[in-house]
Amino acid sequence: MIVDTNAYILSMILVLLSCAVRDFLIPLFVWRNHLKNKSYAYRFWFCVITQASLQINLVLLLGFLDICNRGTVIGCNIVIYLLILWNFSDKKFFRRIKEWSDSFWEAYRNNRLLIYLLHEIAGWWKKLIRMIGGWMVWRYMLRHWLETLLMAGLIVYNIWFLTHNVMLYHCYQFSDIPVHQSWIYELEQGNLFSDGIYPFGMHAMTYIIRVLFGLNLREILLYAGAYQTVLLFVGLFLLAKEIFHGKYTPVTVVVIISFMLNQGRYAASLPQEAGMYAVVGIAYFMIRYLHEDRKKFVIEGDSRLRRIFRAGSYINRRYIRSEEILLMLCVGLVIAYHFYTAIAAIFLVAAIGIGYIPRIFKKQYFIPLLFCGIMGAFIAVLPMGACLAKGIPFQESMAWATSVMTGEEWVGSDPDYQSELAEALDRDDIGGSLDTDEEAEEEIEKVRVDYSVMTPVEILRFYFNALINFGILAMFGYDAIRLMFICMLFGAVCAVLLMLYGRTRCYGHDYMAMIINMIILCTLGAAQQLGLMELIAAARASTFAEPFIGFIYMLPVDFAFRVLGGWKNKYYRAVLNALSAAVCIGAAYMIVTLGWYHSFFDVNQAYYNESEYLLRNIKKSYEKNTFTIVSPTDEYYDVLDYGRHTQLSEFINMVNKNQEAFTFPTEYVFFFIEKKVLQDYFYGPVNVDLKYAAMDFVYFANTQDYYFERATIESQAYYWALKFKQMYPRNFKVYYEDDIYIAYIMKQNPYSPYDLQVDYLADYENVIEENGW
Known part of the structure; x- marks a missing residue:
C-alpha cells in the first residue's frame, strides 16, 4: 500500500492551520480592541462562535441571492472586517495614511526612498516584536506551565489518534461523507441546497476554507474531523473550569474522554459532530449566567400582577451582555450544524434547568435565557424559511422531523437500500429489512413494555438495566459503565451537600445538571429497549453522551478537593495542586491498565x-x-x-x-x-x-x-x-x-x-x- 506520509502530514498541517486562521487569527486581529483585557476562555469562545455565525449566515445569504462565489464571499468578508476595524479605531486611519504618503513622497523627491523604506520596515518589525513579547499569554502560560503542557500534549495526541487511520488509508470514515462533499462542490458552483434544504453549517465552514485557501476539498474533509473534535475538547476543558475546584481536574476531564473515546464519528467530518462544540458553549454560557447573583437587578416595589407585565424590563444591556449574545449565537449554531445536535442541546439545557430549580424560574434568569434561546433559533431558522419560501424543498432525510412529529418511525436511507436490494434480488437474507407484516408486528411486540404489571421496584430495576445495557453496547464496557453509575450516585449525594451552603450552592446545581444530562442521554439511547419512541439511534445518543463521561467520573473526586480546599494556606494549596496533577496522571494510567483505552477507529467507507x-x-x-x-x-x-x-x-x-x-x-x-x-x-x-x-x-x-x-x-x-x-x-x-x-x-x-x-x-x-x- 502506498502511504505518502510526508504528503499526507503536510496536507493535514495545511488543513489544520487554515482552520485555525479562519477561526482564530482573523477574529483575534479584527476584534483585538474588543477582546483586550478579556479572559482567554472568552476569547476562545468569541472567536469560534462569531466566526462560525458570520461565515455560515454570509454563505446562506449570498446563496439565497444566487451570487455566492469566491469573489463575493471574499469581498463581503473584507467589507465586514474593515467596518469592524473602523468601528473600534480612533477614526484617524485616513489621516495616518495621508501622513505616511506625504513622508513617502518626500523621501522619493529627496532620493532617499530606499533608506526611508528600510527604516520604516525596521520600525514595524521592532514594534511587532515588542507587541508579541508583551502579550500577557506568555505570563499566563509560565504561571500555568503544567496545565499548558498537558493540554498541548492532549491536543497533539488527539490529532494523531483521530487521523491515524486517515493517514494509513487516506480514507473517509463514513460512507455518507461523499454526499456532503457533493453539496459543498455544488455550493462552489453557486448552487445552495443543491439536494434540498439541510443544516448547512459544516458545509459553509468547509466552503470558506476552499474560498480563502484553495485547499483540496477531499483533503479538508479528511482532516477537519480532528480539528472540530479538538475544538470540542477545549470547550469541555473550559466548561470543567467553571464547574470544578481542583486545579487539574478540568485537564483530567479531557484526559478521560481523550483516552476512552470510542465513537468513530468524531474522527469524521460530519455535521452532527462538527456542531458539538456549540452545544458545550451553550452549557458554558448558561452556567456562567446562572452562577451570578442577580438579586440587585430585580425590580422591587411592584405588585405581583404588575411584575407579570415587566418581562420586557429583563431584556436590556443589563441582562443581555456580550456573553449572552454568544449564548444566543450558540443556539443558532447548533441548529445550523444539524438537528440532532439541536436535540443534544435541548436535553442539555433541560438538564441544567432541572438542576437549577428553583433559581431558573426567577424572572431575572429565566426571561433573558429564554430570549436568547428564541432569538438564536430565529437566526438559524430564518435562512431555511426564506429558502423554503423561495421554492427550495427540504432534503430527503429531513423527513425525519416529520416522522417524529407524527409519531412514525424513521429508518433512514440504509435500511431502505437493503430493502430495495433484497427485493431486486428476490432474497430475504439481506439485512432483515424485507419483513412481512406479521414479522413487523412481532418485531413491534418485542419492544412493547407493559409497565402496568410491574411494581415500582421492578420498573426501576428494568429501567436501570436498560441504561446499563445501552452504556455497555454503545459506549464502554461493563466495568466502566458500572463505575459511571456509581459516580453518578455519589455525585448526587455530593450535589445535595453542596446545595446546603450558599457559597457552594451553584456548584451543587452544576453537579446535578451533569448527572441529569447523562441520565437523559442514556434514556434516549435505551428508548427502544424501554418501549419508548426512539428519537435517534443508540449510536448517535452515545455521540452526545461520551464527551461528558469525564465530568461524571470527576464529581466525587472534585467534591473531595472542594472540601479539602477550605484552608487558604499557599503551601497547603500547592500540595493540593500536586495531588490534583497526580489524579490527572493516575487517571490516564488507570484507563490504560484497566483496558479501557480505546482502539483505533475502523473505517466504514474506505479506499486505498x-x-x-x-x-x-x-x-x-x-x-x-x-x-x-x-x-x-x-x-x-x-x-x-x-x-x-x-x-x-x-x-x-x-x-x-x-x-x-x-x-x-x-x-x-x-x-x-x-x-x-x-x-x-x-x-x-x-x-x-x-x-x-x-x-x-x-x-x-x-x-x-x-x-x-x-x-x-x-x-x-x-x-x-x-x-x-x-x-x-x-x-x-x-x-x-x-x-x-x-x-x-x-x-x-x-x-x-x-x-x-x-x-x-x-x-x-x-x-x-x-x-x-
Missing part, C-alpha cells in the same frame, strides 16, 4: 492510497480534459476540474447491458480497480473472486452501491478488464499494479471509441455452473 497517488500523477502527466477516470465516487470531485469521471458502478451496469450503452469521449481512459476490497457490508475485506463476479449487481445510482455491493462491483470490473486486455492488448494496458490495486489505461480514438460491452464471464461458465454461482 493508490487512487490518490495515481490521480496526482495523472493530473500532472496528462492535459486537462484529455482523460476519463472510471472509479468509485471517492475520486469524483478531485477529477471534475481536470478531466472527466464515470462511476465504476454505472460502468459495470452498462457492461452488463442493464442500461443503454455509452462510450468515453476522451483519448485516455483510466480504470481504477481494487484487487482486494477493503470493505464490503456483507463480506468485509475480501479479494476479488469469480464467485462475486458471478453475482447479480443491482445498480441504484447511489453511493451505497459501493458500501453494500462493493465486492461484486470490483470483481466484475476485474474480470471485465482481464477479458478486454485479452481482446485489445496494444491499447489496453496495465498502468499500475501492486498486490491490492490495479489500474488500466485505455488509449482510443475519441471519434471511433471502443465498444465496451463484452461478455467477460463467457470463459468461466463451466466453473460458475459447477460451483452453483
Whole structure:
C-alpha cells in the first residue's frame, strides 16, 4: 500500500492551520480592541462562535441571492472586517495614511526612498516584536506551565489518534461523507441546497476554507474531523473550569474522554459532530449566567400582577451582555450544524434547568435565557424559511422531523437500500429489512413494555438495566459503565451537600445538571429497549453522551478537593495542586491498565492510497480534459476540474447491458480497480473472486452501491478488464499494479471509441455452473 506520509502530514498541517486562521487569527486581529483585557476562555469562545455565525449566515445569504462565489464571499468578508476595524479605531486611519504618503513622497523627491523604506520596515518589525513579547499569554502560560503542557500534549495526541487511520488509508470514515462533499462542490458552483434544504453549517465552514485557501476539498474533509473534535475538547476543558475546584481536574476531564473515546464519528467530518462544540458553549454560557447573583437587578416595589407585565424590563444591556449574545449565537449554531445536535442541546439545557430549580424560574434568569434561546433559533431558522419560501424543498432525510412529529418511525436511507436490494434480488437474507407484516408486528411486540404489571421496584430495576445495557453496547464496557453509575450516585449525594451552603450552592446545581444530562442521554439511547419512541439511534445518543463521561467520573473526586480546599494556606494549596496533577496522571494510567483505552477507529467507507497517488500523477502527466477516470465516487470531485469521471458502478451496469450503452469521449481512459476490497457490508475485506463476479449487481445510482455491493462491483470490473486486455492488448494496458490495486489505461480514438460491452464471464461458465454461482 502506498502511504505518502510526508504528503499526507503536510496536507493535514495545511488543513489544520487554515482552520485555525479562519477561526482564530482573523477574529483575534479584527476584534483585538474588543477582546483586550478579556479572559482567554472568552476569547476562545468569541472567536469560534462569531466566526462560525458570520461565515455560515454570509454563505446562506449570498446563496439565497444566487451570487455566492469566491469573489463575493471574499469581498463581503473584507467589507465586514474593515467596518469592524473602523468601528473600534480612533477614526484617524485616513489621516495616518495621508501622513505616511506625504513622508513617502518626500523621501522619493529627496532620493532617499530606499533608506526611508528600510527604516520604516525596521520600525514595524521592532514594534511587532515588542507587541508579541508583551502579550500577557506568555505570563499566563509560565504561571500555568503544567496545565499548558498537558493540554498541548492532549491536543497533539488527539490529532494523531483521530487521523491515524486517515493517514494509513487516506480514507473517509463514513460512507455518507461523499454526499456532503457533493453539496459543498455544488455550493462552489453557486448552487445552495443543491439536494434540498439541510443544516448547512459544516458545509459553509468547509466552503470558506476552499474560498480563502484553495485547499483540496477531499483533503479538508479528511482532516477537519480532528480539528472540530479538538475544538470540542477545549470547550469541555473550559466548561470543567467553571464547574470544578481542583486545579487539574478540568485537564483530567479531557484526559478521560481523550483516552476512552470510542465513537468513530468524531474522527469524521460530519455535521452532527462538527456542531458539538456549540452545544458545550451553550452549557458554558448558561452556567456562567446562572452562577451570578442577580438579586440587585430585580425590580422591587411592584405588585405581583404588575411584575407579570415587566418581562420586557429583563431584556436590556443589563441582562443581555456580550456573553449572552454568544449564548444566543450558540443556539443558532447548533441548529445550523444539524438537528440532532439541536436535540443534544435541548436535553442539555433541560438538564441544567432541572438542576437549577428553583433559581431558573426567577424572572431575572429565566426571561433573558429564554430570549436568547428564541432569538438564536430565529437566526438559524430564518435562512431555511426564506429558502423554503423561495421554492427550495427540504432534503430527503429531513423527513425525519416529520416522522417524529407524527409519531412514525424513521429508518433512514440504509435500511431502505437493503430493502430495495433484497427485493431486486428476490432474497430475504439481506439485512432483515424485507419483513412481512406479521414479522413487523412481532418485531413491534418485542419492544412493547407493559409497565402496568410491574411494581415500582421492578420498573426501576428494568429501567436501570436498560441504561446499563445501552452504556455497555454503545459506549464502554461493563466495568466502566458500572463505575459511571456509581459516580453518578455519589455525585448526587455530593450535589445535595453542596446545595446546603450558599457559597457552594451553584456548584451543587452544576453537579446535578451533569448527572441529569447523562441520565437523559442514556434514556434516549435505551428508548427502544424501554418501549419508548426512539428519537435517534443508540449510536448517535452515545455521540452526545461520551464527551461528558469525564465530568461524571470527576464529581466525587472534585467534591473531595472542594472540601479539602477550605484552608487558604499557599503551601497547603500547592500540595493540593500536586495531588490534583497526580489524579490527572493516575487517571490516564488507570484507563490504560484497566483496558479501557480505546482502539483505533475502523473505517466504514474506505479506499486505498493508490487512487490518490495515481490521480496526482495523472493530473500532472496528462492535459486537462484529455482523460476519463472510471472509479468509485471517492475520486469524483478531485477529477471534475481536470478531466472527466464515470462511476465504476454505472460502468459495470452498462457492461452488463442493464442500461443503454455509452462510450468515453476522451483519448485516455483510466480504470481504477481494487484487487482486494477493503470493505464490503456483507463480506468485509475480501479479494476479488469469480464467485462475486458471478453475482447479480443491482445498480441504484447511489453511493451505497459501493458500501453494500462493493465486492461484486470490483470483481466484475476485474474480470471485465482481464477479458478486454485479452481482446485489445496494444491499447489496453496495465498502468499500475501492486498486490491490492490495479489500474488500466485505455488509449482510443475519441471519434471511433471502443465498444465496451463484452461478455467477460463467457470463459468461466463451466466453473460458475459447477460451483452453483
